[in-house]
Amino acid sequence: MANSSKKKATIYDLSVLSGSSPSTVSAVLNGTWRKRRIKESTAELIRSLAETHQYTANRQARGLRSSRSGLVGLLLPVHDNRYFSSLAQTFEAHVRSKGQCPIVVSASRDPEEERKTAETLISYSIDELFICGATDPDGVHEVCEAAGLKHINIDLPGTKVPSVISDNYEGGRLLTEAIIRRFPAHRPLRPDDLYLFGGRNDHASRERIRGFRAVKKELLGDDPDECIQPTGYAANNARRAFESFFARHGRLPRGLFVNSSINFEGLLRFMAEHPHDNFTDLVVGCYDYDPFASFLPFPVIMIRQDVERMIAKAFEVIEQPRPAAQIHLVQPQLVPPRTALTGPLDALKDIDLPRSH
Amino acid sequence: MANSSKKKATIYDLSVLSGSSPSTVSAVLNGTWRKRRIKESTAELIRSLAETHQYTANRQARGLRSSRSGLVGLLLPVHDNRYFSSLAQTFEAHVRSKGQCPIVVSASRDPEEERKTAETLISYSIDELFICGATDPDGVHEVCEAAGLKHINIDLPGTKVPSVISDNYEGGRLLTEAIIRRFPAHRPLRPDDLYLFGGRNDHASRERIRGFRAVKKELLGDDPDECIQPTGYAANNARRAFESFFARHGRLPRGLFVNSSINFEGLLRFMAEHPHDNFTDLVVGCYDYDPFASFLPFPVIMIRQDVERMIAKAFEVIEQPRPAAQIHLVQPQLVPPRTALTGPLDALKDIDLPRSH
DNA sequence: CTTATTTGCACAATCGATGGTGCAAAGACT
């Protein structure tokens, strides 16, 4: 360990060691040295010194000077959810491949926290911000705009900058139709047998509900209002809604459109309290994909949002000079019951092959 | 919008506006002003100016000067996994409550990438690093050590700094015993009917396997080597292992100890290819908890690692001046089939109550 | 009224890297 004595080496240390000026060292190590006509041999010397002294640039200093940090932010509602965590996983890979550092933060679907979190990220001079599933995208926009920060919406659209979102109307239609068709012709679903639970007054929920109602009207002939129960995005709220329905009717609706896997967890909590034979004539459609949920002991039809394409599209759009504040729709995918799809983790190689025990 | 003209306000702008020096402005805004005997009225003036001009400190500049950034890092293997994402969720809440900024990054279980990622985080002058599930914790330690960065291991232990991990031996025992006892006395499990799949040569897997083998020996009287199949941490590797077993035996083992939910996904992929009646005499124990998996159509016994306690303990230990490089065990919890537990998301309030549609 | 103390703040160096500018030495050309 040459001089791994204490603190990190700086360009000034290398400057002394190499006999060159700090600016020369800097130029060599950040790649601008050809432009500055540094001799090849000088560069070589500095590079080798940097190597032996384990030099790595202080990015705060660099960021301060250049007002760019190399950080790219992703603002999520929550981490603990397969949809959002697969977004994070995919986002990370993209950012890493561009040589930048991903920084993923959640803001709990709280508009105030969303803005404050964006402020915090801005104070670190992040280069770009991907605003995902924000409750108030335009509020976050204000903050970004004031700081001159490039940003884009994902999953839930805003009105000021481009948004990349799922085609929730189409997804809602697909899922609703699949639920209905799952019931045999001799015991068809009645309109008041198909309920939607979960979601709130956000763009995604509204579109899904619109699709749900349209298909119900088309295929079942009616679409009663009480079948729409936008109970929010908390498992226990959904659970209470199921309990309440069950208390009133002594059973669940035969067909359930569950908006988001979080609310599906609410359904599980409900089920844990009731004997299984209550659920023998049940078809669940869930707007979100989870491999385990797909194999539950009743038919579960799921919608898988196309995370890869959404992220790819978002990066494509954000790189444009002045992109229009338009909505880019990405088609989601209908997943039949008992389907195990691959995900972002399958792109990773499993490194350390197991040794024999 | 007073002067939200273009760029962010700095202490120099406020200095001019207030007629005070930049150092005074700085002191007022970072809270050290009493120590510097700034007049209350001066402070008040500056604070109000900061307010109207939406001043927020440039943290890169602050970090450069003070060599602290307010960033606290969490290095994960992957995001897209309920266990790790719930760790991230819990970690975030802790860091936020201390007024710092969490930064969560994944390194794909690749030792090289783990070190490089740590280097990157260090170059942003993060204040602390939580190393979670690292394949080579001691390698990351070297990097942190050289930079004088406080760090701690979670989930997988290192030898140089403290580690907070699950009691995997005990967890392995609990889970194995629960699987065995699940079989009725008149059709008991034979030793070669209980297999372990997944994991590699890491500390957690070794301990779980040790617990598994000990209990098998105790309860079933034998413990054949071929029942241990540490197929790594990739769903498709596990799937292939199940396929291969199935090809040889025409069925699966009656009892399965599946190491990690990722490998459980491999089991699902296998199941998707085979008719369901192959799995009527199957009990699965999975070392990881997932609410949906808990409700699958065969008995699934799960281990829930105590994420909250692990994170809390890790913060407690890392705050000690010179903590011993010891292992802190946290007891995991056995989760019987069909159990819907609450998680970190339940701590969040669901903000925007749904309006009537 | 003088000296000692306290109050209130300004000054300037500093953190580490970047990039514009300037200038000596080496080489090319007449």
Added chain:
DNA sequence: AGTCTTTGCACCATCGATTGTGCAAATAAG
């Protein structure tokens, strides 16, 4: 040999905040 280019690099201001130090003005003590 004298002038013109080109090469190779050093110098210095700068990014925005922090912090040790110094020093007037206001106040207190004698």
